[in-house]
Amino acid sequence: MTTQIKLHDCAKTFADGTRALAPFDLEITGGETVVLLGPSGCGKTTILRMIAGLEFPDAGGKITFDGDDVTRQSIEKRRVGMVFQSYALFPNMSVAQNVAYGLKVHGVGRDERDARVTAMLEMMHIDMLADRAIDQLSGGQRQRVALARAIAVQPRVLLLDEPLTALDAKLRVRLRTEINGLLRKLGITAVYVTHDQEEAMALGDRIVVMQKGKIAQIGTPREIYRKPQSPFVADFVGAANRLDGQMHDGRLHIGERVFDAVDAFDPRHGDIIDQGPVELYFRADGLSTCEAGDADFTGRVEAVSYLGERLRLTVSGIGSMPVIVDTHPDDVISAGTPVHCRVNADRLTVFPAVAVNS
């Protein structure tokens, strides 16, 4: 049994008059994992807290769980599981008591409670920690306990607020994989807040990219990655390179060079862009190094970083800003030397030069 969540016309203005969220609609299908992605202060946590019942939308907003109106219901009544960045485990209780807490509050009898707690701890691979005090646990173990505690009460929706941010990089990836497996196994509706694009792509069935209190784009990880609908989204999901160009009769001009077969459409209207100035966003794979004869551009290497599986160059002299280009890790290239680059036109995302930053 999974819960479908609908937010309709929800906006949030704080007591001091700041507009945290412009009115928005969001539908989360039962069993789906939706990731709210955006920089800090974009309103993603406010949406999560609204679903939780810790914040309430401005008048006119409506939140339903499976059609039940929960807009004015407080968090205790909503049956939501929450996982926080700071773990928020009860320091005066042992691991098992933390996991048992929600069951105890709901009046589940001792025998069933013990059985459920044991099952939860086993599922999170922390059964050997049952009697430990919280301050004896590592960060990763704490977050496992927090997950076990949240799902022990079989909530209608699991809400995770940057649960991996406080952990180190290696553990983050491992726990991310585990959370992904857990969400699939339970088939529970989940909302996950993060500012990490990789985490969002790894976990989300759909990603909601947020910008300054507004939803910038909703889509599958593939759509968000390949078809960002605004320069902001493109930039946020890792297309950090930017070049200016010009469209003439459906062909893209960058400087002296002309490219055919470029997908260029205006995300605001869905029109194909035929004419006019454009901005090109692309990742490191939008350019590749080549022989002088095949080159579209020649730039100068400003910096070289060896990343193991690739060599990352910072190249100036191609656009107004330096761009990032990756090459084979065995290439020997040093800073200060010229480098020839070819444009992979199908890797470019083209936006009309008039900013659609909203």
Add this chain to the structure above:
Amino acid sequence: MSLMQNIKEGRSRPSFLSPVLARVFGQATPGAGSPAILLLLITPGLVIVAAFFLIPMALVAMRVADGPDGWATYFVILTNGRYFASLVQTLVMSAGVTFCALVLCGICGLFLVRNRFAGRNMITALLTLPLSFPGTVVGFMVIMLAGRQGAIGSMTNALFDEKLVFAYNISGLFIGYLYFSIPRVILAVMASAQKLDPQLEEAARSLGAPTWRVVKDVILPGLMPGLISSGAICFATAMGAFGTAFTLATDIDVLPMVIYTEFTRNANVAVAASLSIALGAMTWAFLASVRYFAGNSGDVAARGGA
């Protein structure tokens, strides 16, 4: 000279004291905490403790034996009905003051930390004001409030034609001590309340806990260290305070007053000394047990939690 050299070189001189000191101060890393330096650092403290505490206390303790019943005078507080009643009264009042101060300040302190409003700093300042008065002044204030010419007396006289006077007995002392205790407790509660993690409460609520459970399972355990330490100080102060009782005088039979009377008026030095030792020992034992249980409070709470 050699000591100075040792200090300069930060090296310890092999001495008979070393193993003892190492046990007292814990095993320091070699060179970092040379026993010579540690001995030098603790000497002023030891001298003061010996001169102003250990020696006078030993003298007082020895005077007890000069009493009419010899060494049995030590137990006069338990055997003599009047002294025992005074002890019980002192204990009950101190416990009562401590309990009321903790409840009042627990609520006020949490409210002041959680809410931002105009006049908040003013209220905090007012609540901590009693810190700046000696006990005698507090006693004087209680008389102004609840004495024969006091505000409450005049008011009840006007309203019900009967004067309500409670400054000169244990109730007056209770009010005075409560007033006196509020600043210490409220500052400790506010310090603990600031450290409470609001997400703990949100987590408890998300698991379905109603407000009373959040208070019992999250807020109280979080405030507990502050409540225990300030409560202990509050209790110890109420057990031994004298100034307020002396100002209110007449009808109050708390231990510090009894000791004063025995010593000055009755010149019953042995009994006064015995009662002093008993009062000190009891308060000390109470503080020590609080420290012991507070030290294990994590365990205690964990065991009693579910």
